[in-house]
Amino acid sequence: MSVLVFADSSEGKFKKTALEVVSYGKKVAEQLGTNVVALTINASDSSELYTYGAEKVVSVSNDALKTFNAKQYAAVVTEVAKAQNATVIVVDSSIDGLYVAPIIAVNLDAGCVSNVVDVPSSTSPFTVKRKTFSNKAFSNTIISTEHKVIGVAKNSYGVHENVVAGSTEAFDATVVDSAVKSEKIERITGKVTIADAEIVVSAGRGLKGPENWGMVEELAEVLGAATACSKPVSDLGWRPHSEHVGQTGKPVASNLYIAIGISGAIQHLAGINASKVKVVINTDPEAPFFKAADYGIVGDAFEVVPKLIEKLKAFKAS
Numbered sequence: 001m002s003v004l005v006f007a008d009s010s011e012g013k014f015k016k017t018a019l020e021v022v023s024y025g026k027k028v029a030e031q032l033g034t035n036v037v038a039l040t041i042n043a044s045d046s047s048e049l050y051t052y053g054a055e056k057v058v059s060v061s062n063d064a065l066k067t068f069n070a071k072q073y074a075a076v077v078t079e080v081a082k083a084q085n086a087t088v089i090v091v092d093s094s095i096d097g098l099y100v101a102p103i104i105a106v107n108l109d110a111g112c113v114s115n116v117v118d119v120p121s122s123t124s125p126f127t128v129k130r131k132t133f134s135n136k137a138f139s140n141t142i143i144s145t146e147h148k149v150i151g152v153a154k155n156s157y158g159v160h161e162n163v164v165a166g167s168t169e170a171f172d173a174t175v176v177d178s179a180v181k182s183e184k185i186e187r188i189t190g191k192v193t194i195a196d197a198e199i200v201v202s203a204g205r206g207l208k209g210p211e212n213w214g215m216v217e218e219l220a221e222v223l224g225a226a227t228a229c230s231k232p233v234s235d236l237g238w239r240p241h242s243e244h245v246g247q248t249g250k251p252v253a254s255n256l257y258i259a260i261g262i263s264g265a266i267q268h269l270a271g272i273n274a275s276k277v278k279v280v281i282n283t284d285p286e287a288p289f290f291k292a293a294d295y296g297i298v299g300d301a302f303e304v305v306p307k308l309i310e311k312l313k314a315f316k317a318s
């Protein structure tokens, strides 16, 4: 028996979520009295994972797996899980993770729980705490199958160093056929993506028009943040759909979320509940967003944001 962690990477480099799931897997392995094995696909240097407790890394290198494909990746994870005799399989709960986890579960006839926020409170019965109802509540879920697939919610367990003397072995994985083919992949370079950002600066219809986004981008640049928006803003074509946050958009689990001129409709909040600190700037003191906010500024964005930028620049220069 072992715990297998899929440590996802992008262009060869591990995402922070990969280090988080390895940290998580190490702890679960300790609870079960077993070892943790990390699986990497086309990562350039797997040794970084030893720092977070991966005693063994199974490294798959295959050009046919350069682009994420849920069915193919799930097949690789399944094959490695069987080869390593893993009964607990840990992935992240990113968009890719949410696609891949259920397929692994079907392949292994396993129980599958996503958005898990903590290590098991008990390993017998195997009980995990997860976010539910669009992050509004928690539930404790028992997984009673022999194989268990866990999707760890981003920024929930954290990255914990646990240095071990690990080793890496190459694995020649089978690439299965998939009916889904990628025709075009566009990568945005030089910008922090919403999914990976520690800080997100987001704006809504209160900004009145796309011509006013300069100050949002400037604030994001000063803070090293990603930019995001509400749904109507992307529907109106003021911003690209890739920036739309919420129930029907992207989820955000940043450490800081700044919402400017966004009302705080339930569908928007559903996508940002997992963010740790929420700051709201809105002219309307009755805007629902203030109820969800940790800090609120009642004021006109066109006055508040330039002042904020000025103060932040002065603070950085000091």
Ligand SMILES: Cc1cc2nc3c(=O)[nH]c(=O)nc-3n(C[C@H](O)[C@H](O)[C@H](O)COP(=O)(O)OP(=O)(O)OC[C@H]3O[C@@H](n4cnc5c(N)ncnc54)[C@H](O)[C@@H]3O)c2cc1C
Pocket: 203, 204, 205, 206, 207, 229, 230, 231, 232, 233, 244, 245, 246, 247, 248, 249, 260, 261, 262, 263, 264, 265, 266, 267, 268, 271, 281, 282, 283, 284, 287, 299, 300, 301, 302
């Ligand atoms: C099925 C469904 C799914 C949906 N999914 C999503 C989703 O995923 N994401 C999402 O965002 N929405 C979603 N929506 C839409 C959602 O219900 C709201 O309509 C939307 O979030 C409102 O966007 P907004 O806050 O930018 O605009 P508005 O509701 O127009 O709010 C603008 C806010 O800006 C403030 N404001 C105005 N002027 C200023 C100023 N000068 N300075 C500061 N503040 C100012 C106003 O007080 C107001 O609070 C969905 C709706 C449905 C029905």
